[in-house]
Amino acid sequence: MSRRALSILAGAVLALVLAIVAVATMNLSPSGQSGGGSGTADIGGAFTLTGEDGTIVTEADFVGKPTAIFFGFTFCPDVCPTTLYELSGLIEALGPDADKLNYAFVSVDWQRDGPAELARYTSSFDDRIRGLAGTEEQIEAITKAYRVYYKKIPTDDGDYTIDHTASVYLMDGEGGFVGTLSYGEAHDSMLEKLKRLAASA
Amino acid sequence: MRFPTYTLIAAMLFAATPALAGDYTLGKLDIDRPWTRATPPGAKAAGGFVTIANSSAEDDRLVSASAIFAGRVELHTMDMTDGVMKMRHLPDGIPVPAGETVSLAPGGLHVMFMELKEPISEATPVPVSLTFEKAGTIEIEMSVAKPGAPAPENHKHMHDEGKN
Numbered sequence: 001m002s003r004r005a006l007s008i009l010a011g012a013v014l015a016l017v018l019a020i021v022a023v024a025t026m027n028l029s030p031s032g033q034s035g036g037g038s039g040t041a042d043i044g045g046a047f048t049l050t051g052e053d054g055t056i057v058t059e060a061d062f063v064g065k066p067t068a069i070f071f072g073f074t075f076c077p078d079v080c081p082t083t084l085y086e087l088s089g090l091i092e093a094l095g096p097d098a099d100k101l102n103y104a105f106v107s108v109d110w111q112r113d114g115p116a117e118l119a120r121y122t123s124s125f126d127d128r129i130r131g132l133a134g135t136e137e138q139i140e141a142i143t144k145a146y147r148v149y150y151k152k153i154p155t156d157d158g159d160y161t162i163d164h165t166a167s168v169y170l171m172d173g174e175g176g177f178v179g180t181l182s183y184g185e186a187h188d189s190m191l192e193k194l195k196r197l198a199a200s201a
Numbered sequence: 202m203r204f205p206t207y208t209l210i211a212a213m214l215f216a217a218t219p220a221l222a223g224d225y226t227l228g229k230l231d232i233d234r235p236w237t238r239a240t241p242p243g244a245k246a247a248g249g250f251v252t253i254a255n256s257s258a259e260d261d262r263l264v265s266a267s268a269i270f271a272g273r274v275e276l277h278t279m280d281m282t283d284g285v286m287k288m289r290h291l292p293d294g295i296p297v298p299a300g301e302t303v304s305l306a307p308g309g310l311h312v313m314f315m316e317l318k319e320p321i322s323e324a325t326p327v328p329v330s331l332t333f334e335k336a337g338t339i340e341i342e343m344s345v346a347k348p349g350a351p352a353p354e355n356h357k358h359m360h361d362e363g364k365n
Contacts (some may be wrong), residue, residue, distance in 0.1 A: 074241070077248040077314070078279055078307055079286045081238065085349025120243035125350040149285050156290065157273070159315075164285040177216060183281055 043177035044167065045145035049069035049106065049132040050105040052119035057132055059175050066178070066197045067102040067171045071148045071164055074121040074125075079166045079183055081124075086190070087168065088126035093191050101194065102127040108150040108164055110139045170197050213359035228336040230259030230297070235343040237314070239323040247321055248277075249312035249329060249343055250353075254302040262334040263303075264294040270327060272316025279309055288313075297333070307351055321345055 027134045043058075051057045057157060068087065072080035084105060091098045105122060107113035110133070113121075118131025134142065143150055150164040168181040170193060225232040230244055235251040249268075266274045276291045296302050296311055305311050312329065314321075321349055326342040333339075345355045 044330060053207075069325045074244055075246050076286075076288075077277075078247040078288070079281070079310060081349030082307055082351060083239065085347065085350070088349075116242050124239075124241035153287075153289075156292070161288050163285055163287045165284050167284045180284070182284060183286070201272070 001175070005133045005159045020061060043147050044171055044175050047134075047137055047145060048133040049140040050115050052115050052122065052131045054115050056197045057130070062104075062168065062171070063175060064173055065102050066173050066201050067104060068168050068181070068194065068197070069104040069106065069146070069171065070166075071104075071106045071108050071143065071146070071150065072166070073107050073162050074113050074117055075109065075161070075162070083166065083168065083183065084122070084125040084129060086187070087129060089187070090124045090191055090194055091128055093187075094194055094198060097195065097198040098128065098176075100198040104132055105129055106132045106134070106139075106142060108139055108143060108148070109162055110134055170194075172197070173201060217253065221239040225339055225341050227333065229259075230255055230261065230333065230336050232331070232339065232341060234353060235329065235341045235345055236352055237312075237327060237329075237343045238346050239348045240317060240321045241348050242320060244320070244348075245315065245317055246273075247314045247317060248307065249281050249314060250305045250307065250333075251312070251343070252302060252306075252339070255297045255299055258299050258337045259335060260299050261297045261336055262294045263331060264334050266329060266333045267314045267332075268314055268327065269328045270318050270321065271313075271314035274329075275313045275315065277313040279311065279312055294334070303344065303360060304324060323347060 047058050047173065049057050070083055070087070072083065074080070091103065103126070105118070107118055113133055115131070115133050118133050122129050122131040142148075146169055148165045150162055152160045152162055154160050166183045170178040170180060172178050179193060181193060221265070224234065230281075231254040233252045233254070235249070237249040238246055240247050249266070263276060266276065268274050276295050277288055278291055279286060279288045281287075283306065293306070295303060323345050326344050327342050328340060330338055330340050344353050346352070
């Protein structure tokens with residue numbers, strides 16, 4: 001009797017788990033935005049974030065110009081400032097072509113980085129790099145869409161650091177994925193990629 | 202004939218590195234090119250870099266660092282695997298084996314300054330204290346490069362296109 005009750009319970013639990021997995025998988029599947037056509041990796045998609053001045057920024061704001069988008073956080077001592085410095089140098093090297101692209105720095109640290117923190121932080125780099133902040137849900141959504149890995153790692157003192165994907169994603173004018181700039185890639189190689197992206201604009 | 206040549210070389214060597222913060226010696230440790238980067242406004246953390254050469258026959262270890270401008274200073278490593286940046290605290294410090302040179306540099310080992318009390322500014326070198334297990338403690342000054350700069354600047358205080 002109790003064994004049967006147990007198996008019913010187990011069945012119910014299993015069904016619930018399957019349902020959760022099904023819903024989660026549905027959430028994970030692409031939203032249909034930015035199809036990236038056939039053959040291109042399914043990276044990118046719809047997002048809603050907040051710009052440095054507090055206004056809402058979505059993928060629609062970037063349509064029409066290709067975009068270089070990077071994920072990081074302001075507590076990051078090395079790779080984030082290094083990448084933003086590098087990107088600033090590339091923007092300068094592009095000259096007038098630089099204005100054919102959008103540049104975005106998305107903070108995955110939804111707990112500590114708001115629009116004000118990002119505005120202050122990006123002021124040290126090229127003005128054209130826009131800091132974007134989001135809530136936990138919004139950051140979850142965009143990192144899933146862009147297949148960006150990020151994970152909070154607690155530190156001894158109760159603080160935390162964040163492991164995160166450090167590549168710059170290059171998207172075309174319709175929001176389709178084109179390629180990446182990787183950390184440590186040669187300046188000339190990155191410049192070449194951005195020039196090509198600007199030429200496609 | 203020889204003497205002037207050496208003098209010339211020595212003069213050239215000195216002339217080549219005038220603006221870098223000093224290089225230091227602590228026992229058999231050479232502590233060279235200490236530098237850090239100016240922090241963007243509001244940044245709470247910064248990385249410090251230095252090259253340490255151990256010419257003694259004994260292993261040593263950088264066990265801790267401290268700085269008056271940071272609430273907390275730790276020794277960290279950073280690792281980039283498959284495009285993912287991972288940073289970790291090294292509670293046991295950074296080994297400096299006998300006869301070897303260890304570089305703390307962007308993309309890898311660094312002194313991690315946290316809870317910055319004030320921004321690190323490009324104009325002013327910052328004092329930092331490094332403590333080694335065997336060689337003891339030394340006070341050094343780190344030169345300050347631009348935010349995110351990949352290397353220390355050879356010419357400090359250059360009035361370049363400052364966009365701040």
